[in-house]
Amino acid sequence: MDPARILIVDDEPFNLDLLEQELEILGHASVRAADGRAALELLGEGAYDLVLLDVMMPMLDGYAVLRAMKAHERLRHTPVVMISALTEISSIARCIEMGAEDYLPKPFEPVLLEARVRACLERKRLHDRELAHLETIEHARRRADDLLRAILPAAAVGELMATGTVKPRLFHDVAVLFIDLVGFTTWCHAQGPEAVVAEVQRLAEAFEAVADRHGLEKIKTIGDAFMATANLLAPHADPVTAAVDCVRDMVPLARDGSTPWRIRAGIHVGPVVGGVVGQTKFTFDLWGDTVNVAARLCALGDGCAVHLSGEAAARVRDGSAIHPIGKVFLKGKGEHEVHCCAFAQGHVPAPPAP
Structure with a gap:
């Protein structure tokens, strides 16, 4: 799989270090954010292939970040994997309903992390190819319309x-x-x-x-x-x-x-x-x-x-x-x-x- 740029959001430095190491082993580049506000700032500055987002964080929690992303025209199609303890499964269900792609339980299992990341990135690449194909079709349609208007009144x-x-x-x-x-x-x-x-x-x-x-x-x-x-x-x-x-x-x-x-x-x-x-x-x-x-x-x-x-x-x-x-x-x-x-x-x- 091609290398991806992944944003990891968690208020625990230990979790950030662990995710960063695992993603590096998988060949992906990661960017860290220690809270929800920092995550939204980083998302506004650049594009990411995937976001690993903790649910429970101070100041701005994972729900608010997810809600802001789904309301944003550019960010709404960026896949989000929620990070949460198994005891917070009801919170995970809520996030899935809000548009999250998947969830990752704590403590992290490397095999499960790789499977979740691989599946989300593959879906995103398929979605990006579909968007590019639709854009090509739309460009051809506009070109055909322009040519038609050049030929006919x-x-x-x-x-x-x-x-x-x-x-x-x-x-x-x-x-x-x-x-x-x-x-x-x-x-x-x-x-x-x-x-x-x-x-x-x-x-x-x-x-x-x-x-x-x-x-x-x-x-x-x-x-x-x-x-x-x-x-x-x-x-x-x-x-x-x-x-x-x-x-x-x-x-x-x-x-x-x-x-x-x-x-x-x-x-x-x-x-x-x-x-x-x-x-x-x-x-x-x-x-x-x-x-x-x-x-x-x-x-x-x-x-x-x-x-x-x-x-x-x-x-x-x-x-x-x-x-x-x-x-x-x-x-x-x-x-x-x-x-x-x-x-x-x-x-x-x-x-x-x-």
Whole structure:
């Protein structure tokens, strides 16, 4: 058995000497306390594998020490063996009821002492291994929860943890925002993987912070594009204006890195279907015409601007910076009335369809 650190508590020096000698023979280190108060002070200063505690002591007896240990968060799991004369067997029973592991009768029998100490230390080691195992499980659970919250919106995580599923549903009046980096794919071909991932990470973190500040929910990153919504899982009083403001704040952040990116964005508002798909790898995603139109609008122009559908443009609180550019053909969607808001000089809006 591995060496243990054992606290021996007795007001008789002879008993302390005898216990100390026997424990040394067994290969254990011992610390002495001549009364209950000294024992509690030593317990407060360090950890012990076992306490051999006399019942009858002046000032603070074994009952009080045991009671204080069981009331203490850290000490309550430290095993205690009570020391008492055979004539005090009723006191021993009381101590066992209070949480003591075992008892050791006086006068000490070396064989019995070894058996009591060995059994208590083995139980403590089993308990410590169990606690360590439970802590590992709890750490893994917290890690899994953190990863789940990084993948799914907070409201979806709450529903998934409460019910085991996230029911698909139709959401009305949702502003859908796509942001794309102009020229990112071409740039990637000349970069190492570390540089590409680092730049995507920088922009993703910036986008998440800006989106959160304006009350948008980031849905996902798609290559060099970012998707967010307003008024989806959390209500928003002015979702389209918030989406425009989000793009406006992202323009300077995209220019702050080693590569000054131009960004372009698309916003549409309307109903969407949302839900969680996957069995081993969850993804929260959106479907519907609102999503598709916003994605097509994001592909217009050469950057530093946001293109809005007619429905979205009409919802911007201060629309003075929003300019109509006429009907534009969107792939797979036909002609749509499109409006534009530029955030930098040199922007060339997408031409209207002939």
